[in-house]
Amino acid sequence: MMRYYYCRIVVVFFFFIWIKDLFGRAEASPVEFLPGFDGPLPFHLETGYIGVDEGENVELFYYFVRSSSSSNGNDDPLILWLVGGPGCSGLSALLYEIGPLFIDKGEDEGLPKLSLNPYAWTKLTNIIFLDLPVGTGFSYAKTLNAAHSTGSQSCHQAYQFLRKWLIDHPEFASNPFYIGGSSYTGMTVPFIARLISDGNEAGVEPRINIKGYVLGNGATFPDEGNYKIPFAHGMGLISDELYESLMQTCEGNYVNVDSSNHPCLDNLDTFHQLVDDLSGEQILDPTCERIDSRSSRNGHRVLYNEERICTKKCYTYRHQYVPIWANNPSVQEALHIREGSIVGLWERCNRSLPYTNGTWDSTPIHAYLSTKGYRSLIYSGDHDMVMPFLSTQAWIRSLNYSIMDEWRQWLVRGQIAGYTRTYANNMTFATVKGGAHVAPESNPEECFAMFERWISYKPL
Template sequence: MEMARLIATTTFSFYFLLLQSSSNLALSQSLINFLPGFEGPLPFELETGYVGVGESEEVQLFYYFVKSERNPTDDPLLLWLTGGPGCSGFTAFAYEIGPVNFKVLEYNGSLPTLVLNPYSWTKVANILFVDSPVGTGFSYAKTSLASLTGDFKQVHQLCQFLRKWLVDHPEFLSSPFYIGGDSYSGLTVPALVQQISNENEEDIQPPINLQGYILGNPLTEPIIEQNTVIPFAHGMGLISDELYDSLKRTCGGQYANIDPSNADCLNNIQAYYTAISGIQTAHILEPICGFASPKPQEFLIGYRRSLNQHPHQEILDPEPFPPPFIGCRSYGYLLSSIWVNDNDVQKALKITKKNGVGWIRCNYGLPYTTEIGSSFSYHVNLSASAKGYRSLIYSGDHDMIVPFFGTQAWIRSLNYSIVDDWRPWILQSQVAGYTRTYSNQMTFATVKGGGHTAPEYRPAECYAMFKRWILHDPL
């Protein structure tokens, strides 16, 4: 093992020198030992930086990198993408799978406080959280033309990002590598996995030790997923049997693209919206709160007609929180904007200022083109690959944005035989969800009580799920 690692390091030191001599390798990185709002030195290794991509490196992608708290040398490397498109990697870093959380207290004018996340996935993996596509978080473009982006451009730039980052971090060249993401990233992650696999076969250097991918609450087949929202609502007791039967009869079970001349279907759809108007679609058990909804307009590019994106009050009317507003999950999102936009925080993170534009957690104003209407074909190709890529697909079972009904449907349509049939998976003697494994090395899991996305609502369960899977243990 050590000999292989030595050979890899020597070989890719050569590639690093080659790249340096042939181009301006724009890589800046800083080790961060202290963060404002966190008491004492960080008990984990944090690095931030920019990687220049594009022909003239006119796009600068910002990242947060956290080394595994267990064994960085032997543990896998995970590249994580947040959905949107346009939501910063800081979302995953501070609200989902990263090493810190905000201490949610009523804002009193002081800097919000950070505390350790006991269920961080960085306890067993090295994780790169990237602000992608350009214009997300602290990533920026040097020209207006370079700011134009989309699905395929994002995938291409992330391939460049990753190879440059690995050349600059040769100690991770031989690490098992995985790509993960949630929500809208269900469209782009499979394309990125396919692109890296293709480039490896083409002997693009440095080679990446690609092992598989992870997707949470993933947008994959929008038509299928939209058509399962109403069955999900009925199954969860949100609409009556009579309305559901009438919807099926008048709409033919097709709710994604409704014929505008079908008056009976449209009337039933309106009745459906009336019935669910008080439901928080990110998690049907949580309250709807004003001002900052949990993920308002998440992944809406190319998905704006979705039934679950009916314009609810919390999106249209930015009213103040009703007391006690700190009881609303969305209040915690306000803390990130306050914290990240603090000058001392940006100095600590070694941020390059970009035209005085403030940081926002999710930038929905990106000049972004949706080009991948469905990522199903990528799953087909990756499942059939001789490389034997592993995959973990999980769903919060109270997510009404991308219901697990739809995720199960497209997985079934891959037509792979079942290796480990439907069963509960357990944490601390309790059912944490249900799982099934297929012959294409794909594991599907529900997270009981999880929303969109599952780790934010059920961190302990999701950490246990990830740890077992990444260590090749059964859920």
Template sequence: MAILVFRFSILSVFLFQVLSVAASIGSSSTVKFLPGFSGPLPFVLETGYVGVGEKEEVQLFYYFVKSEGNPEKDPLILWHTGGPGCSGLSGLAFEIGPLNFKEQRYNGSLPQLILNPFSWTKNSSIIFLDLPVGTGFSYGKTSEALRTGDFGQVQTSHQFLKKWLTDYHPEFISNPFYVGGDSYTGLIVPIVTHEILEGNKHLLPFVNLQGYILGNPITIRNSNKNFAIPFAHRMALISDELFESLTTSCKGEYVNIHPTNEDCLRHYDTYEKSVSEIFDGNILLPKCPSVSSKLQDVSARRSLYKTPKVLHDLKPPFPTLACPTYKYLLSYYWANDNQVRKALRIQEGSIGEWIRCQYGDDYSFDIDSSFPYHVNLSSKGYRSLIYSGDHDMVVPHLDTQAWIKSLNYSIVDDWRPWFIMDQVAGYTRTYANKMTFATIKGGGHTAEYTQKECSVVFNRWISNKSL
């Protein structure tokens, strides 16, 4: 009898999980209050899941912020956060969204949220998506559903958009639509944009595609790493002599150095020692310990039917309050709070610990370049905004300028400064085929380091105004 009761109990738990998941499919909720934010939210926030795949085995979680201007006519943006595998919460609360974490020393209470006065949602509606599956609060219902990669991201992003527009918000189908992202999604966003363009041929639904937006984008795999050395030289991080030795011995290839090229290996080792204490996300800022959560998901993927292996790290390397990564630590405490999960309507039992950035061993890096898609999209007249923080050493502006130059577009408005309140905030150049490039003075790898400047660039561009 005890064995029967025990088996019945297991079956009951299993059925409860299955029914709970079934109930979550196609779910969305308006969130009026968020733990950590004082009072009702002064903007419309919706969270939910969209099931994609033949049996909706992939459940993608999203945050949708409706434009604070004129949402019936303002642009709609599907935003992809880099990584791969960084949560859409990064875009929402660190970079371009309406919220920021209040950067104060953690005292055991829930981290506080404040408004970002430079949110891009002032005049655009934005969907912040947890992509690929296993990122943030997105989860898979089977082990097979958790297998993904670059092209997998592209396909699920497109499926998500079609379903979100037709089943959730058909009122946005006619709004001007843009695909956006930063960092690693430089490989993803142009191809998603192309897939939407191709999908429009079938008219289900016809998306009012206008273009795409990319910040510090990886475009040709590993090219950014090769450009890190000339960038370091220009920024006086390495000497003229070392740069000349590297150039001569390595011949511009610093990623796959042949083991017999001893001179190149020796000089590259000297280079690495020279920049080892530099924060490559923004070389102006201090280098600090990376945020490590107390429970590290070794499998780096979550599923209802797979128990993750975890390492108990009792003394993770926490950054100090002065560190640019401190806000990431606050996000761990916030997103893993039970009250926060209830407010966001997170499906119980779907994931364990929320981790800001992660991807699994089964992720396929199967896109080497998005360059041909830039060529294709611009030849068809789609707009593009490419911006670069000029102090980012992860994807240096030199890398971005090089592939843009190789497009061989005519220059419409040549290199010049752009201003905020009569002060130079960066430099810009506009090309034929509706491509605009802009640098952000003092900017880093994402918009989080220069929120005001990035918002000004975006607002002028999205409004069809000159920078």
């Protein structure tokens, strides 16, 4: 009898070990087929969840694409890529920025079609596209408290995610590692890079072989909005007279204007009348109309005001197809999305995140990282008025680094693709000529060439 109870105890013990193992470890699943793409995927795609934060109450969802430059991709760099917002899904980067696929309109208003991106950065590197912070894309919280996060907290969660991912993928533990992103991630990417660097020095395991980071049109300091008006003037969007009047009446502060400063406010009204019909992300584009519907899970059309309908004249025209594709039940099944993890409809950019942004200046973190010898590629689409290249140049200039390679052209197919300068702190700055807020989306060929040269330690 005692033997019987002992066996029962052993069975129950291992049952709970199994349950803990099932829900406490990463859940990774290969994806061989995707709705909208003809045939099996010609690259390795894996999706999964990794539990982070206290009690693993936050489940971060990721897409991992193995490099296609070699048979196994194990020798190529590994990149953790974040999308801005905050609250925009990594699926954006996967489907129309640097990932292996392009999304486009399907036939007869059906499911959008997928095709191969000839300028995918996954031809050169292994990339993890992460839905961060919690509540972004398919990432979710198990408790109400865990659904709330801050900028600092989400950075710590990203660091924890990465360590757990590498434990589950030990074959990539020694690969050169980079972290990258665009837009809002100019605040978070340097922060996470510092967490990794400090963790390595403190002996945190697994050690991450970090080599540097990549940022495109990144937010960096609170006063960046003050560079929009000098940018607009330089681009010929406003007159000399209005610019001079703005400088005199606003004294260089165009963001936090005192309500009693009526001359400044009047000039700002004139400024907005002149530029508000342009897309801030690409001044060559018109402002896109708001989309008023999309497909729900049951196929009906529902009111939707987050995305924008754009014709092919707008570089962001692909944005409208992502929610239609991602909300299709067959797509979510193919991506191995957990049933019930998403309340309501999936959104490409969750604008109602319970997220405390925080206001910080990441310039000192760039300075700190440079003392550790890390490489950085900082690029700017030069037609972006949201995060103008002027503001990026301003914070780089404030670091007072010696210039190693003076301002010059960089070429693609014999044509000027932009301008570049390198600094003594292993930083490369580059503009992308005609580029938008997300330059790899508007100028994929040029950005692929830029990244290929930089990741290979070659001059642009």
